Amino acid sequence: MVARRAKGNLLIRSGATAFVTLLAILFGSVGSVRAQVNDSAEKPQARLVDEFSSAGSCELGARIDAFLIEIQNNSGSKGYVFSYNGINVLPAYYESPHYERAIMNHIVPRRFDKSRITFVRGGFLDSPLTQFWLVPEGATPPETKRSSLEAPSIPQDRAFKFDQKYIGDFDGGDDGRFVLDSVLERERIEFGEDLDEDGEASETIDELVEEIPEIAEDQLDHYWLSSAFGGFLSLRPEWNGVVIFYADDQRYDIAKLTNRIYSAVNRYEQDGDRIAGRVRVVYGGYRDSLEADFFAVPPGAGDPKPTPAERKADVEDWDQ
Structure with missing residues (x-):
């Protein structure tokens, strides 16, 4: 009987000890979790400021300026630019994402501290993506998105489009140096008549037309030329290249434009x-x-075929 009581007391004491130990572990774990949560809450976090798949030149400039202001307004912070190529991107951008150079060129004249911006090439996604991240002092920089996509292979048996560019100073817009004389004369008359109706002097248009400079080789701009295309072909001496340009032949002098392209080449x-x-x-x-x-154009491959657009009807034709 006494032995049974002693055994029971021993079991009670052992159970109590185990219960106390369990409580200690439980509260210790809770305290540790709370400490981790508090540390996480207090530690600054990287923040996604902006992201986009595509943007025109004006929109892109506005986004970059807003990002720079965000960095400037947060002392000690740094900016991270993550660039991802879409799987269908042209080969010219395989090693240099589409907007990376444009972003760099936009920042340079603003004399922004380069040490506060880091560019990261994230590889390939299903579609292109650019992200602007703000990383406060002490925060961990973001990681790139995980993707199993690899750069597409370069065709070896057919001609393929390597790059595309707008020609001229206005993203493919009008360039008076290459407009047909007949078009310039017609517009001079039309604009002159409009000004006469408004009571303005038509001589203003005459002066503007006369100010259009003559074509000279040293005046031809070449900044639009694809430097990546030149580098690609220079490493492949057996390959050839074809530059197909497009323009409205009812407005532009195609012979002058052809000479311009050859001058650029x-x-x-x-x-x-x-x-x-x-x-x-x-x-x-x-x-x-x-x-x-x-x-x-790889060795033995045929030339590429042009892909012109359908000419839109003039407004005057819609009423007929």
Whole structure:
């Protein structure tokens, strides 16, 4: 009987000890979790400021400026630019995401502290994506999105579009140096008549037309030329290139534009890419903006085919 009581007391004491130990572990764990939560809440976190798939030049500039202001207003913080290529991106951007260079060029003249911005190439996603992150002092920079997509392979048996560019100073807009004389004269008369109706002097238009400069080789701008295209062909001496340009032949002098493109192609020689003799220039037909497609042609492959747009009807034709 006494032995049974002793055994029972021992079991009670053991159970009590185990219960106390369990409570200690439980409250210790809760305290640890609370401490971790508090530390996490107090530690600054990286914040996504902006993201976009595509943006025009004006919109892109506004987004960049807003991002720079955000960084400037947060002392000690840094900005991270994450760039992801879409799987259908042109080969010219395989190694340099589409907006990366444009963002860099936009920042340079603003004399912003370069040490406060980091560019990260995130690889390939199903569609292109650019992200602006604000990383406060002490925060952990964000990680790139995980993706199993790899860069598409370069075709070896067919011509393919490597890059595309707008020609001119206005993203494919009008360039008076290459407008047909007949069009300039017609517009001079039309604009002059409009000004007469408003009581203004038509001589103003005459002065503007006379100010259009003559074409000179040293005046031809080449900044739109695809430098990536030149570098690509220079590494492949057996390959050729074709530049197909598009313009409204009822407005522009195609012969002058052709000479302009060849003048730009010759720039590859000056820049060290010895490819000018392997690149042909072809007029591809109508498009409502001045554009150029840069095609790489592997040995034995046929030439690319132009893809002109359908000409839109004039407003006057709609009433007929």
